[in-house]
Amino acid sequence: MTSVLGIAVLALALSELTVAFVPIGGGTSTHISITGTALLQKVTETCQAVAEAAGHEFKPTGSSPEELVQACLGPTATGEVSGAKFHSALQQVYMQNGLVDRDFVNSAPHHFNSEAFLEGRGLIMEGMVAIKANIREENFQAAREMLGRILHTLQDFYSHSNWVELGYTEPYINLIRPDLPLENLADVDTATCRDCASGTCPNSILPNILNEKKLTSGYMGIFSAAKPKGKCSHGGEADLTSAADPRGGINKDERRLDNVALHTAAVNAATAASLQLLEDIRLAAGDNAFLRMMGIARSSVVCFVIDTTGSMSDDIDEARAVVYEIIDSKKGTQDEPSEYILVPFSDPDFGPMIRTTDPDEMKREISNLKARGGGDPPEMCLSGLQLALTGSPAYSHIYVFTDATAKDISLKDTIIALVRSSKSTVSFFMTGVTGRRRRSLRASSFEDYRDLALASGGQAIQVSKRQLPEATDVILDTSTSALVTVLQRARNLGKEETFPFTLDESLKNITIYITGKSITFTLSNPAGVTQSHSETSGKLGTIQTVGNLRRIRLNADMQTGTWKIHIKTNQPYTLKITGQSTITFIYDFVESFKGPHPGYAVLSGRPQGGQPATLMLSVLGRKGPSSINVEDVGLVTVSGPETISNSTTTDMGNGDILVTVESVPEGEFVVFLRGTDKVSNSNFQRQSTTQMSVSKVIIQAVVDSSLEPGKAFNLTFSVMTQGSDGQYSIDARNDKNFPMSFPHNIILTSGEYSNATLTITPPADTPSGTDVTLTMEVKSSNGVDSNYVVLRFSVVTKITDFVPPVCEVVSVLAGDCPRDMSQCGHFQWQLSASLTDGNGTGIESVSLRQGDGTLSYTPLTAPVIMANYTASCCSQIMELVAVDKVGNVGKCYHSIEPSAGPPSLTLSLPLWLCLLASVFVTRL
Known part of the structure; x- marks a missing residue:
């Protein structure tokens, strides 16, 4: 179960025959393939359940992300459907899974090495609590990253322990149920392995350990060969303990000739365990939230950052009109936004950020925006934009409306770092900047907004307030699904230049944007047909000019092949060509890492x-x-x-x-x-749209746990430069304005790392599940070189309630159900059950997991909740799901099928004893 980056690196490892990958017996399985198998199966199950509940047919035309997303979204998925967000979500999980082998290579709990069973389960439970809290707060990226890490730890249990050697084929459910004890653990003084001189014995576990069903795991020594007497080693060249008596190792990471059966059993158990964990999260979150976490949603996210000072009333009215048009014109289509985000700002206030999936709520929120105050000071524009960038999903399109320069221009470098990290696109709609009085920390201007727009691949559009309604067509163009960029260029000093670009058959709604002044251009298609800037409606498309923007929408019957646009000007300008297509790509800059299980890590x-x-x-x-x-x-x-x-x-x-x-x-x-x-x-x-550059400064930092409200958290980080020695400045900001302390300067010697510590303290009243984005920048004294790191923290309240709700079936009335199923539709059966949460936090939701009947229940605030279920005798299985306020999940199952026993049979069981559905495990 070697950790590598995605299925891609699986093939790389096969080709290079790395130490961590031995391809014997027709291939092997990795953490990534196990995780991918479980995720794809659980997403498919969830999509099918959602589609069936809505009365839609779920029938993917293939197994690609695009085809799965198309089938999952159902009849609303008309038009272009991109699988990019789903694929990106998968890659985020895969990447964090792999990084456990880099960031925690010597941590026994993260790998269930050295018999660290309680500590390893503690990491899994802490992660599950954080994931459920993050999903509640709609912090899906933080949830995905934590999911990748804890899946790695859970999967390692089956490879690094003797679970499968003991003959177990099902997952150890106690690992994700802290209310159940970890039993029969070998203590530190109990010998567990016999000596294996060759290092590849089929099974070196001592017979008494196997007979007594004692649970152990191999000791791993990266820097030391020491281990307790008689203990098993992990094994492998990187494990120094494997040469100490008893020699050898019990890990099943690789498929070898001596362990084919054990390796396969460990893979199957790890896959089934991953499915169990994912199902628990799915039940706690609900199907729709689970799918959103996995990037299954309509592609478009509409995010507005709006200046609300007194002079902005016309701009607010236009933003409101655009939102209404998007909602009303795209409802029921694939272009309907999957989420709406609104961030107001003025001076000195900004926020709060408003997020909703409900279009009517977005209408209410933007209708409530009013222009207030007077005067013309610069505004907190970049503070509002920071909230939007940290709160919106990656690859979002963010639209900023303002008529003032930025008072908080000191945030410019932070904004660029966040843009590069999230790959989001920011467009500015500027009205009346000229003539406004500036009162900023440093003199800011329209050029600062232009720099930010260009860095993100967005537009900087400067128009009068009267012209603004014409310019906002750009928002309608870009708030759409499957948007791709064909070409983007910028010139600080204009000249006469020709730009060729290729248009393919899959592209639709192709639009060319040129921003700048005093520009002439000629557009030509592959057949040589031309259209100049002065032809507003020609053979190739329609041209709209407003302010500094020229928008050319190509005709629907455009010809594929190589097009050209010839631009002539002596002024700065930008050129951008976009369209709709499912042919796209996602990417990350990565670096390789060494160790027992080498792989690739995304550069922050x-x-x-x-x-x-x-x-x-x-x-x-x-x-x-x-x-x-x-x-x-x-x-x-x-x-x-x-x-x-x-x-x-x-x-x-x-x-x-x-x-x-x-x-x-x-x-x-x-x-x-x-x-x-x-x-x-x-x-x-x-x-790609996001601009990048290189740096000789390197920053390393790892977030190894969640934050707890009211408690200080110390983050150790390291900085190195391959450039000049000397003093470098450090600047750090977080999007929640939590108190922080850190050194503002650090002395660096070229080629050597220097360590420092940042302390961040979330207030005691911070809601559990809050996602905090920290941006840290290190810059040389002359400002020539700099680099940044963007880190996400989850604030999670310490949980002591790990006991799920309990269900007790009070009565079942099914005596009238006929055994002749052809008559079942004329009869009904009923069930009554009581639900309690003991001394826990209280039940938050009750839902029907299986069954086509009707469920009703008494108020959730009652100490005992009575649930009543009525169904046709044709629907013979019922399963209830109860979730308490901290995400503990319980299930209650009952069947009136003849094979399940007499129809009058009742169940009175704690939910954790309810029947588990069998899982068919496939290999990716």
Whole structure:
């Protein structure tokens, strides 16, 4: 169960025959393949349940993310459906799963090594509490990251302990149920293994340990060979204890000739255990929230950041009109936003951030916005934008409305770091900046907004208040599903230049945006047909000019192939070409790490300067990755003279590509991709939107636990530079304004790490599940070089209630149900049950897990909740799910099927003794 990055790195490991991967017996399984198998199965089950509950047919046309998302969204999924967010969510889980082998390589509890069973279960339970709290607060990224980590620990139990050697084939449910004891653990003085001189004995567990069903795990020594007398070792070249008597090891990470059966049993048990954990989270969260956590949602998220000072009444009215138009015109289509976010700001206030999936609630909230106050001071624009960037999902489109410069311009570097981390796009709608009095910490201007927009791949649109309604068509264009960027370029000093770009058959609703002044242009298609800037409605499209924006919407019957746009100006400008298509890609800059289980880790900051850049890139096609052929991936400069850095690529299969760029462009660059769509046999090109650059500063920091309200948390971090020695400044901010302390300067010697500590203290009244984003930047004294790291913390209240609710069936009336099922529709059966939570936090929800009947229950505030269920005799199985206020889940099952016993049979059981559904485990 070697940890690597996604299925892509699985293929890489196979090709390189690394120490951590021995391909014997037709392949093997990794943490990623086990996690992927469980996630895809649970997502499919959940999608099917949601579709059936809504009366929709769930019938995916294939197994690709696009086809699963299309089937999951049902009839509303009309139009283009992108699987990018689902694929991205999977990769976030996979990545955090793999990082456990880097960040906690020597931690016994994280791997259930060295008989650290109680501590390992403690990590799983702490993680499950955090995940459920995060989902309640809709902090889905934090939930995904924690999910990846605890799945790694849970899966390691089956590979690193002797669970399968003891003959067990089912998961150890006690690992995710802290109210159940861990029993029959071998103590530290009990010998557990016999000596294995070869190091690869089929089973070196002592016979008495097997007979007595004693639970043990191998000791692992990365830096020391010491272990208690007679204890099993983990095994492998990286384990120093494996050479100490008793020699050998019991890990089942790899499939070897001597352990094929044990390895397979461990894989199956780990997969089934992963499914159990995912089911518990799903039941606590509910099906819709679980799917949102996994990125199964309509692609578009509408996020507005709006200045509410006195001069902004017209702008607020226009923003309100745009929101209403989006809601009313896109309802019931794939373009209907999956979430609405609103952040107001003024001076000195900003926020709160309002998030909702309910379009009517968004209408109410934006209708309540009023322009207040007078005067013309600069506003807290970037503080509001910071809230939006940390609170909205990755790859969001954020629209900022303001008529003032930013008072909090000191946040500019933080905003750029957050943009790069989230890959979100920010567009500014500026009205009346000129002539406004500035009173900022440093003189800010429209150019600052332009810099931020360009860094994110967005637009900086400057119009009069009267023109604003015409400019907001950009929002309608971009608040859509499956949006892709074909080309984006910027010029600080205009000149006469021609930009070629390729349009493929899959693209729809293609729009060209040019921002700047005194610009002329000519557009030409592959057949040589042209249209100039002065033709508002021509053979190629329609042109709209408002303020500094020119918006060209190509005709629906556009010709595929190589197009050109010839631009002539001596002024700065930006060019952006977008469309709708399911052919897209996601990417991360990564770095390799060594150790017993090497792999790749996503860079939180900028890639290291003076070294090749490495990317992990996933390509998605209309019928999955098999329908795409990638021909070229490179890094390209957006501003100034165009420089394209070519790369070497390794196809890892499943649409995943490892990209190495030996010569990284100087300055800001983006990822550029060309390929062929096999469905239409047409060439395509795509470009990332977020600009990136390299740095010689490196920051390392790991969040190893959740924060607790009212308690200080110390984060140790390390900083190194490959550049000049000297003093570097440190700046850190968090989006919740929690109190922090940290050194503001650090002395660095080139090539050597220096350590420092940051302390953050969430207030005692912080709600459990709050997600905190910390942005830290380290900058050289001359300001020439800098780097950043973006970290997420979860604030979780300490939980002492781990006991699930209890169900007791009071009565079952099923005597009238006929044995002739052809007559079942004319009869009903009834069940009455009591639900209690003992001395716990109280039951929060009761729902029907199985059964087509009607469920009703008395108020949840009562000490004893009476549930009544009525169903047709055709629906013979009933399962209730009760969730308490901290996410403990209980299930109550009853069947009137003849095979299950007499119809009058009743159950009176604690929920944790209810029957478990059998799970069919497949290999990914």
